[in-house]
Amino acid sequence: MIEFVIEIAFYISTAVTLFIFMLPSQYLPKHRQSHGSSEEPKTTAQVLVLGDIGRSPRMQYHALSIACGGGQVEIIGYHESEVHPDISSHPRISIAAIPPHPSCLQTSNKLLFLLFGPLKVLFQIVSLLRILAYRTRPAEWLLVQNPPSIPTLAIASLVCFFRQTKLIIDWHNFGYTILALKLGDTHPLVKISRWYEKAFCRSAIAHFCVTKAMASVLKKEFDLKTPILPLHDRPARQFRPILDHQEREEFLLSLPEAAPVRSQIKEGTVKVIVSSTSWTPDEDFSLLIDALCRYSEVASTSSPHLPQIFAVITGKGPQREMYVERISSLQREGKLRGVTICTAWLSTGDYARLLASASLGVSLHTSSSGVDLPMKVVDMFGSGLPVVGWSRFEAWPELVTEGVNGRGFGSSDELVEQLVDLLGNPDKLEKLCVGARDAGSYRWDDEWAPVAGKLLGIV
The missing domain is CATH 3.40.50.2000 (Glycogen Phosphorylase B;)
Known part of the structure; x- marks a missing residue:
């Protein structure tokens, strides 16, 4: 039994060591990397959406505001539908697309879903880890949309720790309450989801949330000590009345x-x-x-x-x-x-x-x-x-x-x-x-x- 535990510990430590050594150079505030511009950006940021970027207007607005303020931004997410036209044309914004699930894992058969479901989750984990840790440059900030929280928060917390990147969570809702719509409040998976969300959100140095009521929940029920900043949704400039x-x-x-x-x-x-x-x-x-x-x-x-x-x-x-x-x-x-x-x-x-x-x-x-x-x-x-x-x-x-x-x-x-x-x-x-x-x-x-x-x- 002891030999088995030692063997498992060896494999885990080896995997962690390889992960650390394969990471790109760490972000150092005093040694910002050049982005090919005559004027260095005020800051660098990644905006992570574990969903379709085109259907995530708030995260697109975050990216535009950072870029217009002089920052360099990389949006990470699924590139399935049309994004905001200003995103496509802005010189300080780039998109790193998460690859979609392989078509072979798509099925409507319930029995095959039980097999393919975990494989799809594993594919998503590997894809997200690869794009965050290896395919993109380290940034000063990582702004993550929540929900979905699984597996986003865990992977983002891990990568930010090794890259010395400051993590911010933008709370649109709670992942466990959405899961409860399907499974019920008392389901074990809902309780696990709540624990997961509560545990990994502590890696963030600050939190944005869409209402004051949500900020109150994060403070009282999640017992967060880091800044919780209500940031209400407001209309972007393309939404205007037509009076004619x-x-x-x-x-x-x-x-x-x-x-x-x-x-x-x-x-x-x-x-x-x-x-x-x-x-x-x-x-x-x-x-x-x-x-x-x-x-x-x-x-x-x-x-x-x-x-x-x-x-x-x-x-x-x-x-x-x-x-x-x-x-x-x-x-x-x-x-x-x-x-x-x-x-x-x-x-x-x-x-x-x-x-x-x-x-x-x-x-x-x-x-x-x-x-x-x-x-x-x-x-x-x-x-x-x-x-x-x-x-x-x-x-x-x-x-x-x-x-x-x-x-x-x-x-x-x-x-x-x-x-x-x-x-x-x-x-x-x-x-x-x-x-x-x-x-x-x-x-x-x-x-x-x-x-x-x-x-x-x-x-």
């Missing part, structure tokens, strides 16, 4: 998805509502479908003055096809008379113009933790678009001022009431539009500079 009626109409008519309602758009008899969703369990899209069915019934019976609705749903995710089939079925059954629903995946610029051309935004984000907030609402405010959203969680008042720039709901019936009241009363809707434009006037850079910029030493 002709410009709005021309954009809506140019959308291929708007073909069924083009005549109503020209006549002004249809209202455009927008919802952006990741098609995941923490956004129950059935709430909106049920509400639109009920709206159709009310408009065709007791309230014929109500306008028709053109609902544009943007985003990608695992439950999309399931809901698309359900919508098609309801349309065939005649339960969506006067309501047209389409799904779309738009470029950054077209998405911003869509928000600015719509009449009302809908947020279905229910918050697994109760202390995170949907960034989509911030983008809507930046576009001057008022919001109705699921409001039964603690952090909602940090984002929406009830009756000023939006309204909350807690059920499908309440959502119907809001749609009928606002779309049927233009004056009430316009009042919320004014409030949304006011809320959207405070921009990302205004929020970022005194918090993150100050910490990174570039403002």
Whole structure:
């Protein structure tokens, strides 16, 4: 038994030693490496997203703010969809793409999934470790999006320790609360996930979080002693109101998805509502479908003055096809008379113009933790678009001022009431539009500079 333990210890120590010696040169603040520029950067940073970079706007905004402040930035993540155009063109920003899982590990067979699942995790671990420790230059800062926390936090902590890189965690939510949506709060894996998140987050020298409520949880329940800095999402500059009626109409008519309602758009008899969703369990899209069915019934019976609705749903995710089939079925059954629903995946610029051309935004984000907030609402405010959203969680008042720039709901019936009241009363809707434009006037850079910029030493 003793010989076995000694043998295992030998292999582990050998692996660790090889890992250390194979690392690139350590980062030394007094000996910054040249980046081929006539002007050396104020700082160097890596921004890590264990997901699609193009679908991680907040982390892209971090990168842009650092680069515009004079820093050199490398974004690490999956390069699957279009990134922000300013990311692609900025001379101080580069992208290090994490390789996707091999196609041979993709399967819908449940039995094969039990075998391939661990192999996919192992592939992800090796890929992330390789890109962080060997394929990229050491940087002064590593800014990590959380969640996902597994395996990101452990690998980032390890690499930062050996590279003398300062780790910052940007908390969007908690990984264990998202896992609890599938497995339940008492499941052993949820408890392990919480322990993991709590243990490895201590490697960070500072933490950003999207709400004050989340900062309170990190301080009290995670017992963190390092700085915890609330950094609210704010709209980027591409989100702006469109006040010209002709410009709005021309954009809506140019959308291929708007073909069924083009005549109503020209006549002004249809209202455009927008919802952006990741098609995941923490956004129950059935709430909106049920509400639109009920709206159709009310408009065709007791309230014929109500306008028709053109609902544009943007985003990608695992439950999309399931809901698309359900919508098609309801349309065939005649339960969506006067309501047209389409799904779309738009470029950054077209998405911003869509928000600015719509009449009302809908947020279905229910918050697994109760202390995170949907960034989509911030983008809507930046576009001057008022919001109705699921409001039964603690952090909602940090984002929406009830009756000023939006309204909350807690059920499908309440959502119907809001749609009928606002779309049927233009004056009430316009009042919320004014409030949304006011809320959207405070921009990302205004929020970022005194918090993150100050910490990174570039403002």
